[in-house]
Amino acid sequence: MGGPVRVLHAVVNMNRGGAETLIMNLYRNMDRRKVQFDFLTSKEGVFDEEIREMGGVVHRIPYVTDVGHFGYQRELTQFFAGHKEYKIIHSHMDKMSGLVLKAAKKAGVPVRIAHSHNTQSEGGLASKLYKWYAGKHIIPNASHLFACSQAASDWLYKKKAKESTIVKNGIESERFKYSDEIRKRMRHELMIDDDAFVLGHIGRFNRQKNHTFLLDVFAEVSSKIDQSYLILVGDGSLREAMEKRANELGLHKNVLFLGIRDDITDLLQAFDLFVFPSLHEGLPVTLIEAQGAGLPCVISKAITREVDMGMGLIEYLPIDDRTAWSEKIVRLSKNRVSRNINNGILAQKGYDIHGTAERLQTSYVSLGGI
Numbered sequence: 001m002g003g004p005v006r007v008l009h010a011v012v013n014m015n016r017g018g019a020e021t022l023i024m025n026l027y028r029n030m031d032r033r034k035v036q037f038d039f040l041t042s043k044e045g046v047f048d049e050e051i052r053e054m055g056g057v058v059h060r061i062p063y064v065t066d067v068g069h070f071g072y073q074r075e076l077t078q079f080f081a082g083h084k085e086y087k088i089i090h091s092h093m094d095k096m097s098g099l100v101l102k103a104a105k106k107a108g109v110p111v112r113i114a115h116s117h118n119t120q121s122e123g124g125l126a127s128k129l130y131k132w133y134a135g136k137h138i139i140p141n142a143s144h145l146f147a148c149s150q151a152a153s154d155w156l157y158k159k160k161a162k163e164s165t166i167v168k169n170g171i172e173s174e175r176f177k178y179s180d181e182i183r184k185r186m187r188h189e190l191m192i193d194d195d196a197f198v199l200g201h202i203g204r205f206n207r208q209k210n211h212t213f214l215l216d217v218f219a220e221v222s223s224k225i226d227q228s229y230l231i232l233v234g235d236g237s238l239r240e241a242m243e244k245r246a247n248e249l250g251l252h253k254n255v256l257f258l259g260i261r262d263d264i265t266d267l268l269q270a271f272d273l274f275v276f277p278s279l280h281e282g283l284p285v286t287l288i289e290a291q292g293a294g295l296p297c298v299i300s301k302a303i304t305r306e307v308d309m310g311m312g313l314i315e316y317l318p319i320d321d322r323t324a325w326s327e328k329i330v331r332l333s334k335n336r337v338s339r340n341i342n343n344g345i346l347a348q349k350g351y352d353i354h355g356t357a358e359r360l361q362t363s364y365v366s367l368g369g370i
Contacts, residue, residue: 002148004036005368008083010091012063012099014045016234016260017093017204018285019117022148022169025056025285029172029357035364038086040079042066046260059083064096069130072242076100080107087111087368090146094118094156098137105141111367114138115167116147116156120280144367151304152282168358169285170353173346175265176292178339186270190256196227197333200271200284200295202264203278205236210277210300212245213319217277219249220225220326225333230275231253233267268293273332276300277319283307287314288351294339295330298325311341311347 014020024047026330029035037056042063051058054336061079064072080086080103088111089104091097101112112169119133138145138156145164147153153164187194199218203209211232232242232255246255261267264286268274274290276299287307290297294313301316308314315332317324346352 005088005364006036006038006086007088007090007364007368008038008040008059008086010040010089010093010097011045012093013041014039014047014051014058016046018169018282019115019148020045020047021285022117023092025171025353026357026360027051027056029353030361035361035368040089043057046262058254064099064130073099073103075101077106080104080109084108088364089113090115092117095121095131095135095138098134098141099185101141111144112142113144113146114142114156116145116152116164117282118280119151119155119282119302120208122206147282149283149304149306149323151306156329168350168356169283169288170351170356171285171288171292171346172350172353173343176268176289177343178294178341179269183269185296186266190231190270192229192270194226196229197225198229198231198270198272199232199275199329200231200273201275202233202267203276203284204234205232205239205242207238208279209234210279210283210319211238211242213277213322214275215242215245215249215255216324217275217325217329218255219251220322221329221333222232222251222254222367224326224330228254228333231258231267231271232256233258233261233264235260264289265293266269268295270293272336273298273329274328275325275329276303278303278327279319281307288346291341292343292346294337294341295336298328298332309345309351311345312340 039058041060048058061075089109090113091100092115097114104112120123121128139160145157146167147164148169150288153161157164246252274295276296278300281303291309291313296313298315300319
């Protein structure tokens with residue numbers, strides 16, 4: 001045999017989103033003598049250097065927003081015509097996967113995997129209409145359907161949802177186990193007192209993550225809890241607007257915008273509560289990580305119940321009731337729970353990355369033999 005099976009993952013970029021974090025978790029836990037990941041991207045990403053260090057190739061073509069519909073189709077056609085070495089493409093672009101898989105099928109790529117990571121499209125009306133059109137090409141052109149949750153499968157694959165494979169968003173659970181020592185070190189670095197109450201959120205600054213609502217909730221919380229902080233991790237198009245909003249609410253000293261970080265495991269130790277008021281999600285890997293760190297989580301009712309690992313850490317609330325959120329958070333601040341939980345539960349539920357990677361590796365090797 002001529003080396004490992006090379007799997008081409010299609011993404012817009014390899015930044016620290018949920019899907020991208022899952023792909024990197026899988027990649028790090030693959031036997032790269034058997035399976036190697038390459039990437040078809042359109043923009044630079046923070047994981048690009050690590051990918052290359054692990055032997056992966058990062059290809060780049062312009063995205064549809066830069067070259068238009070016909071330009072993007074032409075780029076895809078030219079790419080696959082020039083890269084006949086790929087027998088497996090694994091596309092993580094939700095409805096936009098339709099265009100990628102259509103081009104791959106036309107070029108004769110035998111294994112074409114669509115992977116749903118969400119339950120709704122982002123963008124305005126024109127953007128959603130275009131994505132609807134692109135999504136129509138998934139079922140005719142995909143050879144395999146994957147999803148991070150049943151809710152994500154139902155959204156993208158409709159009547160074909162029952163034919164999909166659920167690939168659980170596993171994590172390296174041992175890395176997230178609570179450590180009082182790390183908590184104290186991180187709080188010292190962030191200049192936050194040990195006894196302060198800290199809310200944390202990790203996510204891109206876009207409409208889906210609902211940061212405006214979160215800041216309004218925190219304004220109510222901070223008026224009732226003297227030493228309280230909100231830590232926001234991530235970046236995105238709405239970050240500047242949210243920084244402005246925090247200032248308008250008089251929260252500039254209590255809201256920390258940390259940007260993109262590579263020490264999420266340590267940051268989670270510094271939090272007392274994880275807040276996640278998303279308008280829609282597939283199955284957020286950050287919520288699996290938060291539960292792995294023993295963090296109580298107050299989350300939107302729009303998020304699938306599949307994310308609850310049964311550890312007693314998840315509270316669902318409606319995203320049209322700011323007062324319900326602030327009152328729940330204040331109550332939880334008075335009843336802090338032990339962070340030492342049984343991480344074995346994640347493995348029992350199928351959310352340990354080692355098991356997920358092993359199963360997917362077996363599939364890739366089998367499919368690569370086509």
